[in-house]
Amino acid sequence: MTTATYHAPASLSEALGLLAAHPGAQVLAGGTDLIVQVRAGRAAPSAFIDIKTIAGLTGVRRSGEGFAIGAATPCTALLKDAALCAAWPGVVEAANLIGSVQVRNRATMGGNLCNASPAADSVPALIAAGATCLIAGPQGEREVAVTDLPQGPGRVALQPGELIVELRLPARPMGGGDAYLRGIPRSEMDIAVAGAGVALVLGADGLCTAARVALGAVAPTALLVPEAGAALVGTRIDDAALTRMAAAAQAACKPIDDKRGTAVYRIHMAGVLARRAALIARDRAENNA
Amino acid sequence: MNDMSAPPYKVVGTRPVRPDGVDKVTGKAVFGPDFAASGMLHGAVLRSPHPHARIRAIDTSKAAALPGVRAVVTGADFPTLESLTMALGESSGDVLDIARNCMALDKALYEGHAVAAVAATSTLIAREALQLIAVDYEVLPHVIGIEEAMAADAPVLHDTLFTKGLDATPDKPSNVATRFVMANGDVESALAGAAAVASGRFTTAPVHQGYIEPHACVASVNADGQTQIWASSQGAFMIRSLTATILGMPISDIRVTPLEIGGGFGGKTTVYLEPVAVLLSRKCGLPVRLVMTRDEVFRASGPAPGSVVDLRIGADKDGKLVAADIEFRNSAGAFPGSSVHATAMCSLACYRIANFRVTGWDVVSNMPSSAAYRAPGAPPVVFAVESALDEIAMQLGLDPIDLRLRNAVRPGDPGPMGMPHGPVALVECLEAAKAHPHWTAPLAPRHGRGVAAGFWPNYGGQSTATVSVAEDGTITVVTGSPDIGGSRASMAMMAAEVLGLPYEAVRCIVADTASIGFSMVTGGSRTTFATGKAVVEASEAVVATLRARAAAIWGIEDDAVTWQGGAAQAAGQEPLTIKAIAAKAGQSAGGTIAAEATVNPLDYAAGLAVHICDTEVDPETRQVRVARYTAVQDVGRAIHPSYVEGQMQGGAVQGIGWALNEGYVHDAGGRVANAGFLDYRMPVASDLPMIDTVMIEVPNPAHPFGVKGVGEAPIVPPLGAVANAVSRAAGVRLRDLPMSPDRVHAAIAAKG
Amino acid sequence: MARVLLTPAVLAEFPGAAETGAVEAVNLFQLVRELDARFPCMGPWCDARAAFAVDGVSAPDWSQRLGPDSEVLIITRIAGG
Structure with a gap:
């Protein structure tokens, strides 16, 4: 019988060495996706490289004016960082919609990103917020925008031997606000039928100066929709602007019919959720002006 | 009283x-999967990846040779049985079908159908051995949906299945096991003279009982044939008799010890694993444990049948029901037996209707063999009937409870199976519902209120x-x-x-x-x-x-x-x-x-229940929220009121799940796409309001304390109660369950 | 002679049987034997799947005496969950 090996490296370099030595290895953070997949026979790694034991990969720290979130930081830990919650409430809320409390005590945003489900809740929020991730690998370190990482269901733009070290969020701009909403048939413990993350900035005159709109579960990967953001810029996020934004969001959708909902409904929901998220983000931005 | x-x-x-x-x-507490016997081996079951395939050959030699493997069985290890019928307690079952459902012989009839099993010194070895079993399948065209399975050109599951109950015996096999007709009076004339007629097609999806504890057992066979089985089920004697009959053993050679049960809801009134575990243990002489994974539970046990119901119900201008014409089709899954008799019997049992024709069809298709689920057969057809009554109340401008009171059966009225109704207390339940503050509470904007009644005969x-x-x-x-x-x-x-x-x-x-x-x-x-x-x-x-x-x-x-x-x-x-x-x-x-x-008492009394439901439909997402729920039921006498209330609440919650989001989803390949609690959307606690209960106690004179059964009646009304509430909130009649947000969105969009 | 009523579920199993008929029997055991003689396999079927009502009352005890005017209803057993 073949049995996977388990490794708990103490350092990033040790982890990278293990990854290089075990071509079939997978990185284990919270394990809330990976372990389930292994038990169901959908994944069979030759080795588990547990990154929770690496100093510095767990926890939130200030990075200049922004934030660096270790790849092994569980979602519920984000709630304990008051500065992060104040700056990027949409990101923290998105991460804390995943699964149940018990799942979120283990699950990480890095894992949510690497699992590359089109319906991952934290990913549209991170994309809207303009997050990047720091990747380490055999060739050294590189920083990639979160929006560029997902390549399709279950596929991310990581090279062999690479792992995500941390997620980086910029400082919240003056007058900035963000929000993430998802649609699920139940009230919790479900997978998004559609999701929308919005981050925007209001100028001193109340006009929107920048906006990013990202959608989940409506295409093979989470989508950044520049046309939707552009529809808000220069407006007071009024009804007409929201309608144009929602229409642009819906136009970008390329969903499928599946067990979680129909394509028609997903497109409908993308507009509804983007609009509602934009209104929450606007309210937050007004409070931050 | x-x-x-x-x-x-x-x-x-x-x-x-x-x-x-x-x-x-x-x-x-020691539940099914917790039990362990000394020296026990661990079993695993190989299941068909195809919804319909002929099994040409199975080569188990490599699996048997794997170190740690002690026994391998296939369908060929089961005794050949004549298709005999036997008393299965209150239900009846075709033992050959149950045996074939435990393990396929010449054909796999659904994705997940067991085709072989292994016992080994560890679960990992057993699972690895499964990969070494070579099954030569001839993949056959499959059919899932009820109407597709009834079509003349549908792939036929069983060459031996000839429709029963037709006027003339058919000359070729089909997927229709039975037609059942129950009729009285002149339906067409009465409908022609009706002041209000509700008609239409109503559908429900197959749903799983959703017990948390998976099927599990340990079997230990001695060289002299004496056998012990430890299992959780709804009947240790049922396991004993079915296992003995399927395997051709004397019943007295088998001793079944019941373990604590983690939910059954009807789904644990048959066997899946026990005969397989006995065969494995007989081959190796050691105790063998078999435990289903959640995935296996969804793909290979349960579900309750899905249904397609066409009906027309008419009333005179005063709301007196004059006629009902109901034609329903139940999906039995791989083997016949989708409770068509109970479906027909419960369809109109709450009401006095002089003219009726109820036609039921029992239809097989490439899905897991359906199993009993709380009041088996009743909830889907009652959903259709109670929806139609809601439409009639709207057409005539009547209070929906008044409409039901006007037609409610009373003790001594003709019952659905020919015997008079016993001490039915539907009138008392309806009056209690009408008097409950819930019924007259103001409705908030976007809210709708539905009511429905339900009957279950009990046993x-x-x-x-x-x-x-x-x-x-x-x-x-x-x-x-x-x-x-x-x-x-x-x-x-x-x-x-x-x-x-x-x-x-x-x-x-x-x-x-x-x-x-x-x-x-x-x-x-x-x-x-x-x-x-x-x-x-x-x-x-x-x-x-x-x-x-x-x-x-x-x-x-x-x-x-x-x-x-x-x-x-x-x-x-x-x-x-x-x-x-x-x-x-x-x-x-x-x-x-x-x-x-x-x-062996048969002077049991039926259960009657009336449920009121308020729902809110989000004007944009079309998501349904159950805002308030009240369950009224005649319980005869509540021996332990908390557990009676628990039955009422549990039945209501399972019915709410059935109405709103539960249902099997199959992909184009005929495979179950949502075989897990993540995507098989049972309600979670935060989806639900407190379920209010009102116990009406009209005693059953045949029981020393007046007991009537209480466990099944409460799952009969909720589908209709929720659908009526959603239909009134949405302003459009919802005819297809589950009423998931995308369905509600589509219904409202179609109305324009 | 007891009058026997076969419900549709029973008729579905025995297409040749009539909906009603008269049977000379002192109790349900004898009645089932008589029916078995008329309709092949009805005896074992009754053993396994039938329930009886005599004059509108469930009859779990087949030794119950039938009167000359008794009406016997034969139905199928219903499974519960």
């Missing part, structure tokens, strides 16, 4: 802690109980009825009431099949009624013995002794407590005091 309405009970009607509670909250049947007095005068009650809803507590309470003792002095256990007489499955809402009757009879026999012992001690006639407050009483004598009598038991000729009772 008769004079039983306010009886002087001391224990019955109180709410003590259940005897199994401590074990369950501390994690000590009685065979049960055995023993009641024995310990040396200190405390009591042990033994039954053969697995406790799926608090029955150990209610049995102890009924015995305590008869014996005049406090609840804590009586303990109740569920015994293995060698330690108690035959008892049918815990199902059909029969246990508190029938097994309760056995417990009461045995308790009364013990009281008679206790009185006789006291009479002997006092030297007086038995008749001069009464039994009150747990003691013998007679004029001029100091009372003799049960403790004192028990202490002397060894000194008298009588010896130990115990009694056994076996019963």
